[in-house]
Structures are given as structure tokens and as C-alpha cells.
Amino acid sequence: MYTNPGYGYCDNATSSPNHISKSGIRYDILKLLYAGMLLGFTPDKVRQFWKEHPLPQIKPENESHVFKELLQGRSWYSTEYAFSVFNDVEDFLIENGTSFPEFIENSFYRVNQGLPVSPRNWLSMSKPIFKLFFTEPDLRALIVHLINHYLGIFLPIFKSEVVLHTSEDDWNISILSINYDSILCSGVDLNKQMSKVDLGLLFLSIIRKLPECFRVPRYEHPFMVADRREISDIVQNVSIEDNLLYISDRLYAKKTSPDIFCTSKGINSSVFENSNTSVWVMCSDYFCPIRKRVVLHKGCAYGAPKLLLGFRYLKYNASPSNLLDSLIDDIVDFNDRQWSEIKELHNKLIMLVSGTNNFTYNHKNETMQLNGIELIRNVPAKILRKIILIYLETGRTEFYHKEFTKDDSIINDPYQPNFTVRLKRLMTTLETRNTSIEIQKLYKGKFIFNPLCKINYSEID
Template sequence: MLSNLFLQFTHIELLISYPVKDILTLVKRDSRFNVKMLNDIYFEDSFVDESAHRLVMNNVVSWLYERGENPDTFVQRIIDRCAAFEAVPARSVLRSYLPYVSQFYATEDVRQLCLDIIPKRYPLLNESKFLRRELVDGNRKEYFSFRFDSPGVLVTNPMRWFIGLVQIGPILLNTPAYEHIEFKAAQTSFIEALENRATAEMRDDGFIYVSGIKVGKYMTFGDCLSEYGLEWEVEAETKMACIKAIEDVVDEKTGAVLIHKGCYYGCPASVVFLDYKANVVAPEPFNKLMSAVVKQEFDSWQPIQRAQEQLLDAMNDSVTIIYYKSDDSISVNSKHLMRNVPARILRNLLREYTATGREEYENREFKRDPAICMDPLRPNFESRLNRVIAHINGSDDPDKPTEGVKKFFEIERHRRGGFRFVPKCKIIFREE
């Protein structure tokens, strides 16, 4: 599970820049977008898995292209808003920096410290390290390397998002963005970087062509390392083939730069080069963040909150669940789901969830209820819970097919002796 921080920035930018009716066309692109996911993205202290990151980022990029918009411009707007401290999720940001507050007040270079703590703040980066760090004429020139264990799992082309994430760091701590940052090598393949906006053709001469123009050539990762005078510990990886871009490739409709001249694509790791003025220190690096937290206690966050509520309402993503006392049954959106003991288990769970919002439950709570487990010595609750889950999932039996309700909610047996209720939309529960 990963922090939702950068997804928060992305979602807030959508809520500010686009009307709800337009955002609806984005969230309806994929059935996995639901109220729970949008709330997990929006609210502070939430965590989402890597697949959610990929789902959101890839769909946002595709959606922007369909609208004729440049995704790089979208990311730059996020950076610009941070620079103006406009609509910054200040509490979430402040919490992410809390373990390092004392270091930032003691450091001689805020921006270098921002880079130093990247591996700790962003656990999605693996084997992150600096290959070389130099101080030349008052400027720091640094080569930072990292990799994803499974390239493309996080985002098909994470390059623009990574640069945006790195640039935001110092800005939020009251210091300027890095003067220069660029990828020298990327795990992203040449084809992935094209984002289906252009077609690449490999010819027998060892070069890559786009629209008949020679734009890349086959090299090795070792060639990249040699070009920049960098050392690498794993010799076998230096011999791996990659493609060096010899020309920029620009999307004709949006002006987005898909391929960056000089960058090596399809490498075993990414290498980012930063060139920035050394020893930039903010006397009070957290002042603006603290002010933003205070401001958001009043009215500056209300328009964004209203937009979020309008979006959730417009999705019309809710389910009505009724427990009928007369025949000990439960219906979902007026369709019968289960009766007797399974219905009572779900009823008890929904009573608690709708009253308190609680999602984690212990088996023993239900074992003590005589209406569910009549024999305290042999409660057999686990098999009863299995029946509830089976009703929720529906039957795959072609002779007796039933439609489940797991698009609305699920029950996960994620640990021994307990389970989790997973709502995927607004739950309306009552008893009659």
C-alpha cells in the first residue's frame, strides 16, 4: 500500500480545473472507479495499492489526450499551484515530512535534503541511490538512480509524474524548484513512452523510425553509463540492450514531448540528472505549510470539498440494503440476497457499519451472538461466514447462475480470526 499524496494532488487539480460533468467522463471510463476509491484518493492519511495508482494515472493521461490536452501541462499546473500554495493538501504534506522536521531546520541545503529522503518518503522506488554527486561552481550536479521491481506496474510511463513529484518537494518547503532535472535513462520502454500516440518502426539498419524520421538507435545500458562517466555494480546489466533517442518525438495534436532526445529507453534502471544551485536554505521551511493548514480550517478548502461531493453525487453510486424482520431475509436494491443465519450476520455487520463507519470485525463478536451461533461449544461461525461471502460473490454454476453484489460491497477474510467489510459505494441500510 502506498500513500495517496500524489494522487491527492492529481485529483484536486481535476476538481479545480474541470466541471463535474467532464470528470464524470473520466471516472466512467473504467468500472473500477467507485466512490470508495475516490474517497481513498481524496482524504488525508489514506493509502492505496499500486494498481490504483496505475488505474488513475493511466486513465488521466488517456483522458487528457482524448480532450486534446498535453499531460505535461497538467503536471506543470500541479507544480504551479504548489508554488502559489493554492489548494495544497497541507495536512497530508505536513504529516509526510514529520519524521524529518528537525533535519530540515538543521540542514545547510534544503533541496539536497529533499533528495536524500526520497527513498524513505517514496517506498515505491527500489534500490534508489546516487551514482555521482559533485559541486561545480556553486551548483550541485547529481545522478540519481532507482528502479521499479516490475516496470510499468505503477504507471505505464512514470517519467512525467516522477519529475513532478521531485519538483514539488522543495516548493512545499518554501524553496525554489530545481533549476534542471531530466531523465538520462528510463526503465520505460521506447514503445511505452510513445503512449499510443505514434507508431515506431524498427529497420534493418539498427535505427528506430517514427513517421519515416530516424529517432532512435540500439545501444546498451553500458553506453549510457560511459557517456556520463557513471559506474554500475551489476556488469550483466551494462550489456543489456536499450534504445537511445536521437531526436525528440512530439505528439502532433497536443505538443506533448513523448520521446526526449538523448534519453536511453528500456534500461534496467532509471537515471535522473539534477543540476541546481547549492546551499539554498529557507529559514522557516514549514511556515507556509503551517499557514495553509490553519487557512484550510476556514473557507479556502470549501470549493474543493463541494466539487468532490458533487462528483460523488453525480456518480449516483449507492445501494439500498433492507433487512426484513418478518422472514429474516435481506434484499439488495429490491432483489433477494439471503435469509436466516447469513442474513443475520450481514445485518449485524451493517448495523455497526452504518452507525460508526467501522470496517474491521472479529469472528468472536459474532460467535457470542446466540441468534448466529446457537451452540457456544461448536459455533461453526467460519462456515456460516463462508455462506455470506458466497451469496455476495454469486454463483458461477451454469445450471444455477446467480448474480452477486460484490460490485457494491465485499467481505475480505484478510487475517485469521477476523474479516473486513469493504464498501465500494454509499451504503443505505434499514430494517423493516
């Protein structure tokens, strides 16, 4: 029996204006994909994938900048570019011996506990709707009604709405509509752009795990209800005869009117905007041996006007105090151990890309050259010389300011060293000249040297 849980107020719980005004895909999405790839594949394979999908804002010759932007950047990506990447992800996974479900479980879910961002940032993004978590005892029933809020932050081109919510015995069923304008402002047909992207799988995988960020179980049974793609875009060897669809001469789907399909699912036909275009409803699952997963789902309508996702899950009540406790614990307990591994793998990739840099210090001119071209001179050059010498001799990467301010071969006037200014000049030069080495402040009076390449060093008089 259909029940109205009274979540209409959630439609107004949108993200902040600076997010709404954005068009395209927020940077966290590709960052998450890149991080998952680093955890699952060797640096050379990750490098090859992104060489074939160069970031539009980075010059091809600055390959290391591509990976720095993926991990650290704050640029939004055009919808066309992002989905050109997503379009090829599954082929990449198959070529490298894994499947999409395996990648999601073994790599994607390992980052941020399966969330697009850290628990701290997730809490910050939830501020406009946070009070709702204290008014609904069943968090899992509430979360599906809040998906539109989070889509507005990460993927504003998509809009969602709960079109059905039923409760029977100990179980809830929620059906979520996800819609988008297929023709972009640029004139690109998004349906064609992402014909190989299984949006249903992506959204089901992400949404299924969301309850775990509040320390309640994930949704037990996610399922597909409707897909905008045509069956012939998903599999080959499709033939049609008398309103029946065959794959490799075996019956798999029947043509059905939208009204009949919606009635069978208990959904109002207005969900499909009263479309008169028939849909194909699968009679059984179709398992693709190449993709190693079900790609067409029993009972799902294909060629539908909207994407519909379903979740069948046990009722689960949690008190508001338990919710707050879990959020605080997650923020306090969350550590960068997983991200430390990702950054280490990222640095290995940067070193692979950067190769070897040759630094030469000229004593007469007090200049440091990089690959035969002057990089910096005077005191900043002397600072870099000492850093490199210590690093190559001992492997040490952490340094104190006093090591340099008390060295009269570097600082002539110990009473006015201006060391912070000179170090800042060196840091800026290393960053802007694409040297593949970084100097980062740790805290007052201490910094870290981070070489993302092999270093050869020599001196001339």
C-alpha cells in the same frame, strides 16, 4: 568532477513500520488525482473516468461511495489497480483538450501547494529525518537524497538512490535512480501494466516542486537520463536498421552499450547492475503532436534496467532558522480555501450521481421513509423531519441542539432529552443507508446538515 556529499546516512531514514508493511499505493496519490480532476473538468467528465475505473472495494451500484472513498477514504490501493488508472489518465486528458504538463501545472500544483499532503502532514512524515534539514545548508541538494524516505510512505514498491552528485561553479547536478520489481507477488508484470505511464514525467513533476514546500525555489532544470520503457511502447512507426532506430523513417536513436552510456553520463556502470543488454540513446527530442509534449528525450537511454532522473539547479543556501520559520508559517497560513473549492465540486458530483431522494414522514407511525422504504423511526425521525423542513424552507444547514431539546413535539421529557444519543443514531443511519445526506458535528451543541442530493419531501397521516 564527482563529489561524495556524504549523505549515506539517509538510506537508513525510512518511514515508520506501519507504512513500510503496506504494499501498494497510499490513498493520498489517488486522492490528489481525483482533486486535480475536479479542479480541471466538469463533474460529468470526472464521473465517466471513474465509472471506467471502479474502486475494487466498492460495489458498482454504490457510485456515490466511490467518490467519497476517493476524497475521504484511508484504503491503500493495489499496485495493479493504481497503475491501471494511471495508464489511462493521459488519454483522458487528451480527449478533454489538455495535456499532462498543463494538467500538472493548472490542477495538480494547486492542491496542497503541489505536495501529496498538507504542510502539517508533510512535517509529520518528515519527523524521522527532520534533523537532517538543519545539518545541510543547501536544502535542494539534500531533498533529492531524501526521496527514498517519502517513497517508502507513499509508494513503497519504489526505491530510490542518488547515483551522482556534482558541483561546478554555482550549479549542482544530481541524478536519482528509481527502481522497482517489475513482477509483483500476484504474478502481474508491472512493466506491461503501466506501459503507457510516463513515470519519468510523474516523478520529475512531483520532485521538481518539493523545494517550494520549504520556501526555496523549485529545481530549475529537471531532465530524463534513462527510462525502462522501450521506444516502441511509447511511439508508433518504429523501425530498426544497423543499430539505428528510426521513427517514421527519420533517425532518432542509436544502440549503445550500458557501459558506454554510463561513462558518458559520469555514472558508475554498477548503477545498471552490470547489465549487458544494449540501450537506445535518443539523438534528439521527439515531440508528440497528440500528447502535446516531448515524449522521448535527447540523451536519454530507453530500454534501460532502471529509471534515472536528473536535476540541474543553482546552489541555494538557507539557514536552519529560516527553514523552521517557513515551516511554521506554512502550517499557520495554510487554509482550506483550495480544499473548500474541491469539496464543493465533489458535492456537486455526488448530487449528480445521487439524483433525487424522496423522504416521506408518517405521522401515525412516527417513521421517516426514504424512497418508499422505512429509514428511521421515533425521535430520530422527528429530528430529521424538522431538519428537512427548515432546510427546504430557508436553506439553512446549521442547527443548535437546543432547537430540538426545547421542542416538545420532538422531546417529551426536556429534563432527560438524550438528544446527543438520538442524533448519533440518526447520523449513523444516514451514513450506513447510503442516503447521500450527512449530519456532521461542528462543535459542542451545534451540527451541520449536508445534503448531497436533491430532496423531495412529503407527509402522510
